[in-house]
Amino acid sequence: MDKVPMTVRGEKKLREELDVLMKRRPIISQAIGEARELGDLKENAEYHAAREEQGICEAQIRDIEYKLSVAQVIDVTKMTNTGKVIFGTTVHLIDVExxxxxxxQIVGDDEADIKAGRISVNSPIARGLIGKEEGDEVVISTPGGQKEFEIEKVEYI
Structure with missing residues (x-):
């Protein structure tokens, strides 16, 4: 089983989400019990809704537990800043044009959020940046065509 890179923030977020779901489990079970007491289960909408909610919750718990089991948490703040772009670093780029x-920030697939400035390590931009250093100029193939960037700064934060 291959390990999947994840930042410390990403792991924390998943653990918080798992905690919330684990706290919902007994509430859902109680709702199923109360709905069961209402009588005929074939026509009991409350019972079916609670069972569906339980299925969704359990699937989410399994998904998060799997992601955490294959996660390789990388804390870049504990690494020596060499100016080289690696997983977890924050990269300041200047569009040459x-x-x-x-x-x-280069993060794992599940953490990517372009609006928040977090891109997946598997994205074309991140793949073009990994291994490069401050001051390098890189040409990256994007869906919009070739883009040329200069790496202004690499932060290990």
Missing amino acids: TDDEVTY
Whole structure:
């Protein structure tokens, strides 16, 4: 089983989500019990809704437990800053064509959120940046075509 990289923040978020789901388990079980007391289960909408909610909750718990079991948590704050782009680093880029600055943190697939500036390690931009250093210029193939960036700064935060 291959390990999947994950940041410390990503692991914490998954553990919090798992905790919430585990606290919902007894509440759902209680709702099933109360609905069962209402009588005929074939036509009991409350019972069927509670059972469906239980199925969804259990599936989410299994999914999170699996993700945590295969996670390789990487804490870049404990690594020596060499100026090299690696998983977990925050990279400040300058678009060579427009001089616009963009900042991305390279994270695991489940943590990616482009609006928050977090890109998946498997995205075209991240794959083009991994292994490069501050000051390097990189050409990255994106869905919109070739983009040229200069790596202004690499942070291990």
